[in-house]
Amino acid sequence: MGDRVDKEEVRKANDVHVLDYLHAKGETLERQGHYYRHPEHDSLVIKDTGHWYWNSRSKGGYGAISFAREYHDMTFQEAVRDVNAQDLSKTFSRESERHTSKEFEYPLHQEVPKQENISRYLIEERKLDPKIVAALIRKDLLAEDKLKNGVFKWKDSAGKIVGGDRQGTVKMDNKRGSFKQIMANSKEDGGFRVDIGTPNKIALFESPIDALSYFELKRPENIRLLSMSGLKDQSATAGIRDLIKDCKERGTAVEQVIFAVDNDAAGEQFVERWSNYLTSFEVDKPKNKDWNIDLVEAKTPVRQKEPKKAMEMER
Template sequence: MDGRFTEEELAIAKSVDLCAVAESLGYTVKRIGKYHTLKEMDSIRIYNRSHWYRWSRQYDRGNNGGSQIDFLRVFCGMNVKDAVFWLLDFAGYRRIESPVKQPLVHQVSQENRKAEERKPFILPEPAGDNSYLISYLNRERGISRTVIDMFLKAGLIYESRHYHNVVFRGNDKNGVTRFASMRGVFDKQGKPFKCDVAGNDKNFGFNVANDNSTELVVFEAAIDLMSYVDIFTDYESNKLALGMLADAPLETFLREHPQITSIRFCLDGDEPGRKASLELMEKYYGLGYEVEDCPPPAGYKDYNEWLVATKLSLSATANRTSEIIRA
């Protein structure tokens, strides 16, 4: 199949909620009157949840406004083709190799579905060491060296060579990596870089498996999973980061680990996280699992924010104690 898109596909790509796209990339969307902006870049204006403009003269023409496609091109470094594919995937649409027009993928049975076009899944080349990764996770995200080293030794995280991103690997039950996401260690102008590796199978997520445990703890993000391990020193339970609020990775993990009988949902404390947690608890309780809602404490968005606040509090207490002793 060539790289050309049908009018229907382009219409679907340009119908995606741009605010949802921005949030999925790690931005904080705020409504101001008739438009939305981003907490991290308040010069951005999003109109009708579909078009954006950047009020600044320092950017080259073509980089300060446009559609959802232009947003991904400017802020994620995608070309137009990759941006359209990304938006179609975000909308739950799959291109189907056939000369005959087909309905959307969710209307096509798995048996009759032809092979989908998907880029090869190639993990980023690892760096010579993990120094940038360790510095970022330890100093910026408050995760202890003990926990970082544990995940490095297990081969679940590593530092990429060219951009020094943290790569989070999602393996299947046989240890084969089927999913990977990246998180930049250099946030420019408050803008976090987050991206899935091309060719991912989103039915899998970043996980820690233990066939001897019947408990599964579920998170939205990989860093929250690592933060939880640090807070509770929990090295025994199964743990899974969805990488989103949809539960396809959870369905896969439960299918691959049938010994699991209980699920604890540690999703974010914001409105989307609370809504998703309630819906997932209802679904999996109905499927016969013991379920529990375990959000971060009130006032914290997620487990990493809780961990960082705890570390800062402990550090401040230690400094005050040291000053008293010296006095």
């Protein structure tokens, strides 16, 4: 074949929807509103339109060819041949057409009256203060479903539920250690948020549990804690915009924007990208990879070493 592909091969590959290509390659995708997220790469987003963006790499494109080149590190010719070699069914394309206008509807019928499993999980395994967990339940920000998953509800400024994160309470043999999912049709630029006092500051996190862990460790006042459920520019933008609007209605202004994302390369790249848009912000990094690891470490007793026995030396 050499290193050339003809126009017909390119045309054929260009007609392939990136979601169909991923489906044919056996990749697992999670639908979140009008886009899909790769479970192994939180910052990789593929839209119904065929556009994709890899936030942590600051790379994006349209269609299967460009995606194959970035994701599989292929040349243009290799990508064209790989796309055309798949057994394509157009399953994802047809599904996306059916769901593009569907709004989020919270499945209240799936809730159970008690939150025993998620409370135990957050308190015993994630080491959150029982008072914090109880307050979330009381404010209807945390629930439990029939499958023993915790549900962190995304609410807007009017109190409407616009999405949610599901958090499993049973350990699983996967990269994340437990089941995690953004609920279907959740608002694309939404996220789990908690207001402390009268917020004039906002701190941005990658998960609800990290946001809650940060609060317990630092006990900040008058702040909005917002989880982006990954590194999502649209959630950060909407979160800052909404706080500006809320403060303006109270006759005040936003005093501080804090990036409190994970202490890793993806988090650093996210903050660096945002430095091009914001002239003033703060970065608050966890000591370990994330804030919950810091919290668990702070609450885990250090085993005291046994005192060294005095050794007699013969003279």
